Amino acid sequence: MTENLLTVTGLSAVSDREGGMPVLRDVGLTLKNGGVRGLVGESGAGKSTIAKAILGILPRTVRITGGWINFKGRDLLSMKPQELRSIMGSEIALIPQDPQTALNPARRIGAQLADGLKLKRDMSARTAEAHALQLLADVQIRDPDRVMKSFPHQLSGGMRQRVLIAAAFAVEPELVIADEPTTALDVTVQKEILRLIRHMQSARGTGVLFVTHDLGIVAQICDSVTLLYAGKVIEEGPVRNVLENPNHAYTKALIAAGPRYDRPDAGLEPVPEAVFRELRQEIGIS
Amino acid sequence: MIAVSILNRLIVAAVTLLGVAVIVFVLLRVVPGDPIAMMIAPGASPADIAALRARYGLDLSLPAQFGVWLQSVLMGDFGTSISLRRDVLELLLGRLPATLELAFAALIVALAVGGAVAVAGTLVRRTPLEPAIDAINGVLLAVPDFVWALALVLFVGVFIPVFPLSGRIDPTLSIDFLTPFYLLESLVRFRLGVFFDVAAHIVMPVLALALPLATVITRILKEALLEAMVQDYVLLARLKGMSEMRLVLQEALRNAVGPALSLTGVQFTFLVGGTVIVERIFAYPGIGNMAIDAVINRDLPLIQGLVLVFGAIFIVINLAVDLLAAALNPRLRHG
Numbered sequence: 001m002t003e004n005l006l007t008v009t010g011l012s013a014v015s016d017r018e019g020g021m022p023v024l025r026d027v028g029l030t031l032k033n034g035g036v037r038g039l040v041g042e043s044g045a046g047k048s049t050i051a052k053a054i055l056g057i058l059p060r061t062v063r064i065t066g067g068w069i070n071f072k073g074r075d076l077l078s079m080k081p082q083e084l085r086s087i088m089g090s091e092i093a094l095i096p097q098d099p100q101t102a103l104n105p106a107r108r109i110g111a112q113l114a115d116g117l118k119l120k121r122d123m124s125a126r127t128a129e130a131h132a133l134q135l136l137a138d139v140q141i142r143d144p145d146r147v148m149k150s151f152p153h154q155l156s157g158g159m160r161q162r163v164l165i166a167a168a169f170a171v172e173p174e175l176v177i178a179d180e181p182t183t184a185l186d187v188t189v190q191k192e193i194l195r196l197i198r199h200m201q202s203a204r205g206t207g208v209l210f211v212t213h214d215l216g217i218v219a220q221i222c223d224s225v226t227l228l229y230a231g232k233v234i235e236e237g238p239v240r241n242v243l244e245n246p247n248h249a250y251t252k253a254l255i256a257a258g259p260r261y262d263r264p265d266a267g268l269e270p271v272p273e274a275v276f277r278e279l280r281q282e283i284g285i286s
Numbered sequence: 287m288i289a290v291s292i293l294n295r296l297i298v299a300a301v302t303l304l305g306v307a308v309i310v311f312v313l314l315r316v317v318p319g320d321p322i323a324m325m326i327a328p329g330a331s332p333a334d335i336a337a338l339r340a341r342y343g344l345d346l347s348l349p350a351q352f353g354v355w356l357q358s359v360l361m362g363d364f365g366t367s368i369s370l371r372r373d374v375l376e377l378l379l380g381r382l383p384a385t386l387e388l389a390f391a392a393l394i395v396a397l398a399v400g401g402a403v404a405v406a407g408t409l410v411r412r413t414p415l416e417p418a419i420d421a422i423n424g425v426l427l428a429v430p431d432f433v434w435a436l437a438l439v440l441f442v443g444v445f446i447p448v449f450p451l452s453g454r455i456d457p458t459l460s461i462d463f464l465t466p467f468y469l470l471e472s473l474v475r476f477r478l479g480v481f482f483d484v485a486a487h488i489v490m491p492v493l494a495l496a497l498p499l500a501t502v503i504t505r506i507l508k509e510a511l512l513e514a515m516v517q518d519y520v521l522l523a524r525l526k527g528m529s530e531m532r533l534v535l536q537e538a539l540r541n542a543v544g545p546a547l548s549l550t551g552v553q554f555t556f557l558v559g560g561t562v563i564v565e566r567i568f569a570y571p572g573i574g575n576m577a578i579d580a581v582i583n584r585d586l587p588l589i590q591g592l593v594l595v596f597g598a599i600f601i602v603i604n605l606a607v608d609l610l611a612a613a614l615n616p617r618l619r620h621g
């Protein structure tokens with residue numbers, strides 16, 4: 001039996017900002033070594049909360065009330081801060097949502113790429129620079145020399161996201177968490193970035209937890225998927241199964257609502273109000 | 287691009303300075319009080335008075351007086367001080383360096399102290415120390431500038447009397463300075479005994495000017511730092527294992543300096559204005575101190591010269607701040 005890279009069990013959390021409202025309800029999910037799991041749901045479903053809980057960067061106003069996050073056989077939630085620090089940014093890396101704000105506007109790309117290499121892989125400044133150059137080539141940036149010396153504002157959004165992907169894979173992590181890495185980009189660039197992430201993870205055998213609200217993207221790059229609503233797992237399984245044989249009425253409605261992954265011209269019917277009513281009743285919210 | 291905008295700023299600066307000149311000139315002629323009356327001997331005849339008036343050009347019409355004055359100013363002739371009976375330009379050039387040394391020393395101290403407290407406050411954010419720092423800084427912010435000087439005289443001057451409370455240098459120590467920049471010159475010429483004496487004299491007025499500015503810098507810079515600290519790039523750098531100190535100094539500070547800079551520039555012009563009262567309190571021989579005497583004596587040529595110098599300083603500071611902001615912003619620096 002191959003052990004899972006990541007196993008989340010019974011994870012629950014409340015938001016103190018919203019008067020103790022539950023934001024995660026007994027969430028469970030698994031990610032195989034080298035697998036890509038999509039984490040899907042509408043805005044506010046709790047996707048980023050799960051990602052942040054794994055990374056240990058939840059805002060103070062969100063409190064975990066129960067559960068485990070097992071990474072390579074150890075529970076992240078009960079780990080000491082210095083143990084977490086040695087794992088985060090080296091074994092677990094993040095590709096952020098907005099390439100606009102995720103790079104320091106005052107520092108050159110080369111220096112920012114080298115940070116992780118120096119801090120997490122103990123490289124000398126010179127080795128880190130050579131390595132950073134190679135990484136930029138790996139993410140298919142055509143003139144890496146120029147990009148190394150550039151400031152973020154001199155690059156397009158797509159280029160910046162490539163840099164951030166390079167930075168995430170630079171530390172040779174086993175798990176990459178990508179929180180909606182393409183929502184800030186336009187559609188043509190989106191496709192390239194998705195292909196790039198897929199390419200980088202399959203070449204290195206990296207596990208990816210891919211947060212998105214787009215089932216079409218899930219169909220393109222994930223092999224398993226977890227669908228959330230209001231912090232609750234509604235449906236879960238291999239992508240083919242879920243998209244072709246959904247169990248839940250909500251999943252069916254979502255597939256009908258979004259452009260279908262295999263028939264882009266079909267779809268676009270809004271999720272019927274009755275489906276939501278049933279869903280909320282099932283979860284137990286008014 | 288940059289060259290054009292610098293040229294624009296210079297033209298605006300020249301126009302501003304001309305405006306300052308006009309306003310000062312008119313104001314001083316409109317307010318009551320006759321400068322000649324203060325110069326004449328008690329028994330002077332009307333003819334003597336008229337002669338004096340003619341000598342200082344006070345018998346002409348206002349626009350004519352302004353025209354004469356502006357023309358000579360442009361040729362470097364600021365006239366003769368009525369009370370000191372010396373060339374105004376010479377007086378200004380003799381005194382200005384003392385004030386420049388004072389103001390820049392104060393700016394450096396204010397940046398160091400204010401910057402350090404802002405960084406410290408950012409490092410201890412969300413601990414009980416942060417509200418303590420904020421509260422103390424908030425109280426100090428409310429203290430008017432001249433109260434700082436008086437409090438310093440009282441506490442440092444009386445209880446710990448280590449620093450001289452008046453003057454710029456021990457009069458018995460006079461070496462023959464080549465320039466009026468005593469502090470700089472004694473340091474460059476490595477006359478350490480003299481340097482320490484000049485430095486000791488400048489400590490109190492520097493503190494009186496620097497501490498109020500430091501509280502403002504602390505407030506502005508800490509706010510900008512806290513805002514930078516919640517940006518995604520700081521989060522990513524923290525994930526890479528960067529220490530809090532490096533997060534603040536390397537990631538946040540560079541982005542916080544820009545927004546803090548322009549406000550600091552404005553505050554620095556206030557500091558230069560503050561030299562007037564602080565130099566008086568500490569009997570420091572700069573142009574601020576001179577300005578008070580000039581006003582008391584209704585010394586029109588000197589007042590005009592002083593106001594123009596202060597105006598020029600303000601304009602230069604604003605220009606420097608703009609250029610510095612451009613230099614620090616990678617967007618402006620690297621197209």
Ligand SMILES: Nc1ncnc2c1ncn2[C@@H]1O[C@H](COP(=O)(O)OP(=O)(O)OP(=O)(O)O)[C@@H](O)[C@H]1O
Binds near residue numbers: 015
């Ligand atoms: N800083 C915070 N403090 C308290 N509650 C928060 C905070 N941020 C988000 N929440 C709450 O947590 C819930 C889940 O938010 P989350 O950001 O995980 O949603 P999401 O699925 O990532 O949505 P989106 O697609 O908009 O990114 C929401 O109800 C939100 O109100």
Ligand SMILES: [Mg+2]
Binds near residue numbers: 047048049
């Ligand atoms: Mg989110």
